[in-house]
Amino acid sequence: MIRTDVLVVGAGAAGAALGFMLKRAGKETLLLEMQDARKKSKLCAGALEGRAEKAFFAVFGATVDEAGLAPARLEAVRARFGGYELSKVLSRWTPGGQVTPPPEPRSIVASIRSLFRSGGRKVARLALRHAMGLHPEEGYTVRCLPRKRLDDYILGRYLSAGGELLDHSTVRAIDEERCVARCVNLVTKETFDVQYQKLVGADGAASIVRSLLDGRRQRSTLALEARVPLSGEEAVIRLTKGANGYCWYIPRGEDATVGCYYHDLTDNADVICRERLSAFSSEVGTSLSSNLRGALIPTNGDVLLRAGKNAFLVGDAAGLIDVLTGGGIHYALISAKALADDLVGGEPYETAMRSQVDFVKKNAAHGEFFFSVARSFVQKIGKPIVR
Numbered sequence: 001m002i003r004t005d006v007l008v009v010g011a012g013a014a015g016a017a018l019g020f021m022l023k024r025a026g027k028e029t030l031l032l033e034m035q036d037a038r039k040k041s042k043l044c045a046g047a048l049e050g051r052a053e054k055a056f057f058a059v060f061g062a063t064v065d066e067a068g069l070a071p072a073r074l075e076a077v078r079a080r081f082g083g084y085e086l087s088k089v090l091s092r093w094t095p096g097g098q099v100t101p102p103p104e105p106r107s108i109v110a111s112i113r114s115l116f117r118s119g120g121r122k123v124a125r126l127a128l129r130h131a132m133g134l135h136p137e138e139g140y141t142v143r144c145l146p147r148k149r150l151d152d153y154i155l156g157r158y159l160s161a162g163g164e165l166l167d168h169s170t171v172r173a174i175d176e177e178r179c180v181a182r183c184v185n186l187v188t189k190e191t192f193d194v195q196y197q198k199l200v201g202a203d204g205a206a207s208i209v210r211s212l213l214d215g216r217r218q219r220s221t222l223a224l225e226a227r228v229p230l231s232g233e234e235a236v237i238r239l240t241k242g243a244n245g246y247c248w249y250i251p252r253g254e255d256a257t258v259g260c261y262y263h264d265l266t267d268n269a270d271v272i273c274r275e276r277l278s279a280f281s282s283e284v285g286t287s288l289s290s291n292l293r294g295a296l297i298p299t300n301g302d303v304l305l306r307a308g309k310n311a312f313l314v315g316d317a318a319g320l321i322d323v324l325t326g327g328g329i330h331y332a333l334i335s336a337k338a339l340a341d342d343l344v345g346g347e348p349y350e351t352a353m354r355s356q357v358d359f360v361k362k363n364a365a366h367g368e369f370f371f372s373v374a375r376s377f378v379q380k381i382g383k384p385i386v387r
């Protein structure tokens with residue numbers, strides 16, 4: 001029997017960040033990871049909003065730049081639907097600092113129409129930025145980096161704080177009364193028991209801890225993504241007909257990713273996703289490479305922070321992800337911080353997370369409405385795409 005203060009299942013961003021903070025506070029922590037934690041590479045576009053950078057600072061006491069992660073700034077985003085696009089959704093934009101071209105002479109009717117359109121574009125851009133979780137005081141910044149660089153840093157901090165890690169291991173059964181988890185090494189098939197004081201599921205969208213304790217898996221959708229060479233400096237988001245979600249091209253300094261993310265899961269979702277992504281890749285001037293992979297993203301705002309008296313969930317396992325954008329790095333870090341504070345005697349986890357949970361649920365509840373408004377914004381007030 002192994003004994004530990006906190007057993008954390010999943011050595012992703014949430015699990016390793018939590019382990020690091022608990023170790024630093026003097027708690028014995030054991031991290032179980034079903035893959036090889038140092039070699040695994042999480043499928044992720046690697047976009048960090050300003051709030052994710054703030055969460056990173058709250059956890060590590062250093063900025064992402066001080067930590068040497070050097071994310072590239074996303075200078076511009078274009079949102080597309082059909083043959084139209086809304087450019088400058090993000091574009092070196094600072095409040096009050098937009099450069100406007102001198103007005104061209106035109107008829108009164110054309111001027112009034114144009115006034116409505118440009119006002120509408122401003123409102124549309126602001127609405128899109130808000131829905132993306134971007135804030136004016138952070139200058140609406142989004143920076144991007146290869147995700148492995150971030151995960152390696154977080155895991156490295158946990159290990160250098162003396163944290164223990166068991167690779168290729170997972171949990172098979174949980175005895176909540178005795179606080180014992182029956183675990184298994186997936187390579188040797190050897191089983192072992194871990195007695196814990198607290199158990200944390202940080203094992204992502206298909207959390208086994210959540211399904212063992214809550215009796216059901218949370219609803220998730222498929223996302224496909226591939227790493228591709230840079231083919232442009234501006235990000236492109238293509239909203240799709242008849243399905244909530246989008247395809248993306250995200251440049252991140254040395255490389256880029258293309259991917260797609262749809263909420264409507266049908267039996268052949270992978271085939272549909274692949275076809276759409278293939279067409280989109282040609283549109284942005286790249287072709288799908290052989291490293292196309294799939295992963296799950298929680299989709300319905302079904303947030304669960306506590307899964308029993310001594311059991312908690314963080315990050316994707318808790319359903320903490322922004323349903324509109326698929327962004328979850330911020331939530332992984334901020335939930336790890338809030339739970340670590342609680343476990344060392346600070347503010348209760350649920351209280352600290354209240355506003356975050358509200359934001360996630362609100363976006364999930366209004367997802368369908370948001371996507372349909374975004375699609376009509378782009379089509380009605382966007383400009384024809386020039387190739």
Ligand SMILES: Cc1cc2nc3c(=O)[nH]c(=O)nc-3n(C[C@H](O)[C@H](O)[C@H](O)COP(=O)(O)OP(=O)(O)OC[C@H]3O[C@@H](n4cnc5c(N)ncnc54)[C@H](O)[C@@H]3O)c2cc1C
Pocket residue numbers: 009010011012013014015032033034035040042043044045046047048049052169170171202203204205206207208209223224225259295296297314315316317321326327328329330332
């Ligand atoms: C294609 C894609 C693109 C994305 N792009 C972005 C983006 O640009 N920006 C952003 O903010 N977010 C993005 N996200 C979301 C973001 O990656 C997640 O929200 C974030 O990684 C959640 O961190 P986590 O630690 O909770 O989960 P994960 O990073 O998924 O970590 C979970 C860990 O648990 C391990 N594990 C799983 N099951 C078990 C088990 N049974 N036993 C033991 N270990 C287990 C996994 O191997 C993994 O190491 C994207 C997600 C996808 C799928």
